Amino acid sequence: MTRLTALSAVLMIGAVAACSAGEGEKVGSSEADLWSSQRPGMGASIYDGGVSFRLWAPNARRVWVVGDFNGWYPEANELGNEFNGNFSGDVAGAHRWQKYKYVIEGPDGSRFWKSDPRAGRVENSNGSSIIHDPGAYWWHDGGFHTPSFRDQIIYEMHVGTFTSPFGGVGGWKSATEKLQYLAELGVNMIQVMPVAEFPGDRSWGYNPSFPMAPESAYGTPEEMKAFVDAAHQKGMGVIIDVVANHWGPNDLPMWCISGECLGNGGPYFYTDWRAQTPWGHTRPDYGRPQVRDYIKDMAQMWLHEYHADGLRWDGTKWMRTASGDGTDDLGNAGLDMLKWINESVASQQPWKLKSAEDFGGHDWLTKQTSWGGAGFDSQWDGEFVHPVREALIKQEDGWRDMYRVKGAIEHSFNGQATQRIIYTESHDEVANGEARLPERIWPGNANSWASRKRSTLGAAIMFTSPGIPLMFMGQEFLEDGWFSAEDPLDWAKAHNYHPITQLYRDLAHLRRNWHDNTRGLRGDHVNVFHVNNGQKVIAYHRWDQGGPGDDVVVVANFSGQWLSDYRVGFPRFGMWRVRFNSDWNGYSSDFGNTPTLDTDAVGGGQDGMPNSASFQLGPYSVAIFSQ
Structure with missing residues (x-):
């Protein structure tokens, strides 16, 4: 049993690397003589007897921190200007779980309140930041080893709908209660759809407002860690789905952070044509060192503080090109940042899975950076799912193209099976105008003989083809319809179709060579x-x-x-x-x-x-x- 005691100083290190002002070093101010903090770390960092605060707001004139520790008095604790874009200070007596915000004076002298973009915990997407202690949780997973890439079977989970306690939003506690079921199913990696704080309580999660704070509707950071801890104790790793191709677009604490929007959203974002994404004008500016540090720190936070066993990067094509189709680029800033982060993870924890949803079909994406690649370990393979689903969905046997299925089975990246992730159902394939595979085979009659036969045929192809197999929650008990953040899993089907679940279990055991003959x-x-x-x-x-x-x-x-x-x-x-x-x-x-x-x-x-x-x-x- 281990306790993380140094995380407050380690995991929130970011753009402060450029900070040169030290404790006891007075910095000038036209308003008052202020002291900046020499303590490391961005955001709120706990020390013995208080909390240090550091905010990157490069165009701000002045910054104060207000909260439970000073009665929310707007001018009680002004932060020192480090003259590198950062404002910082130490607040004696502040402690974990207290709420806080920043008061920022913009270039025009106007003042406004902002939550902390680096908050590790928030009330909600519109509420206050909460001082978070990264080392507060005691871990019990010291004997766990992340499954090797070749052994992995991934189960994609949406925490909010995986369970529905009392008819409400699912969370970490109720999901933890289902871990034994997943272990018995034979999966050994759980990939959670994005869990960073988003507006409201129900969402797929691909609209993060606070990339470094777990979604408040799902529970506390400690409850999320308890979920990961319990999964590890049952032999299962956890992969975090992260979003950095855009943020929001709503409830963004970093939007116009300094009171000056620079034509779009301020220094965190591109302010020209490169800002545009399918989800709004909120593409991060990958060329700014402070933004790159922010995204890297977010990735390292999940891997180190939360003991995650891998990261799945959403829509990487939109990070390396502005249009997402490869006809233009972002000056390589996004790709270079991804390489940099992947190199960092590989040097520290090479056994943790770095996967990309890119769909560009590029071998170089999953080559090591030293070989001219992007450094990902695996990528989602559209060349598998689409031909296989098409062959299963066609109503007439004569329309099924076995040569396309052959191509799907044989497709690879760099000749290595683990460099692709294969599936017949995922969150995208069962929504966005699509539906669960049994539903697509026979709309309105997903429990039909044809739906059961052909969907399980697809499962067998997935488990026996080269690649890391991924199944979407409920696939193993014939969940029907289409995926929605408003519609929880129908766990009655797990009982009604438990023999189908046994089929998936048998395939998983064969895939993992449990009987030493496959x-x-x-x-x-x-x-x-x-x-x-x-x-x-x-x-x-x-x-x-x-x-x-x-x-x-x-x-x-x-x-x-x-x-x-x-x-x-x-x-x-x-x-x-x-x-x-x-x-x-x-x-x-x-x-x-x-x-x-x-x-x-x-x-x-x-x-x-x-x-x-x-x-x-x-x-x-x-x-x-x-x-």
């Missing part, structure tokens, strides 16, 4: 050796090093026809055991229970393989074989 599903190698576009059958070989317990053969039937005595190639001679048959009626009483049996591969090769074997295969079904 190691190849964790490897880099794949060979799609059989494509029958007439009968809609595809077969592929997965392996790591090869040999018994490693080689895996997957055969998928994308048609509604039962296949008898179907023959494909096999890489090795001898008996191949059936490890999984999605047509088993234990997964659903109306599945066909086709007797896909162990089969003996004999010489006289086929499909470019040295051996071949035959078997039966049910409609819209997958069989997994290994030795």
Whole structure:
């Protein structure tokens, strides 16, 4: 059991690196002689006997800090001007959990109140900042090790709708109560959709107002840490989805922070055409050192203070180009910043997953920076989800294109399986005009036989293809409709469709090689050796090093026809055991229970393989074989 005692001084280090004024060093003021703080850290930093405050407001004339510690008197504690854009000071007697704000005098002499852009906790997006103690939580996860990239199975969670205690907004406490369920499901990484403070209580989270403060509607920072701690104790890591391609656009404490907007939102933001994003004129100015430090400190905060096991960067294409389509750029400022942050994480905690939602299809994105890349470990792969979903959703078997499915299975970045994240459902794929896969297969009848068969077919393809598999919450029990921040998961389905959940559990265990006979599903190698576009059958070989317990053969039937005595190639001679048959009626009483049996591969090769074997295969079904 460890306690973080130095975090107050370590995790909030940012643009203060440029600060030269020290404690006991008097700085000039036309209003009064003031003292700036020599203590490190931006925002509110607790020290023994008080709190130091430091705000970056480069065009402000004067700054005061007001709060519970001085009766909210506007002129009780003026901060010293460090003449580098920062204003700072020490307030003796201030302590954690007290509320505060800044009073800022702009260039024109007008005064206004602002919350702290670096607040680690807030009342809400319109409320006061709260003095946050990063070391207040006692951790119990000392024996935890983040799963290796090749072992990871990600479960994407929206905290606000994952549970609905008393019909309200879900939070960290109620989500913690479901962790045992997730551990038993077989996932070992939980990716939470953005959890930084946003306006209101219900949102996807991609509109952050306070990037460094956990969403108040979900609970306290300590409750978030308890969630991560409990997940670690059950063998699961936590990934934070972070947003830095824009902020807000509402309730932004950094907007016009100095009282001068510079034509847009002030020094935190671009003030020309580069400010424009699909979500408002709020793109951060990646070229300013103080803004770069702010974003880096935010990333490091999640990884160090909150013990997160990875970061998923939202919409990185909008950080490296202004239009998001690559036809223009931001002078490389955004990309250079991402490289810089990735290098920092890799040098300190290389086992933590740095992933990008980019959809540019670039291999260089997941190359090391020393090799000319951006330094990400993995990226979301649109070349997998769209062809596979299309093949599953088509109503007529004849419309399914097995060659596109082949391309989806084989696609890779730099030949490494873990450099892509693959899925059939994610928050974007089940909303924005789309819906849950069972719903898309048969609108209004998501629990139909066709929806159950074809959605689980897609799950089997995902778990057995090269890549880090990701499932969206509720996918494992046939959640229907589309995702909304207003609509919590229907946990009754977890009971009603628990056999389907068992199917997902079995696939997860095979993917993680729990039974020591499917190691190849964790490897880099794949060979799609059989494509029958007439009968809609595809077969592929997965392996790591090869040999018994490693080689895996997957055969998928994308048609509604039962296949008898179907023959494909096999890489090795001898008996191949059936490890999984999605047509088993234990997964659903109306599945066909086709007797896909162990089969003996004999010489006289086929499909470019040295051996071949035959078997039966049910409609819209997958069989997994290994030795």
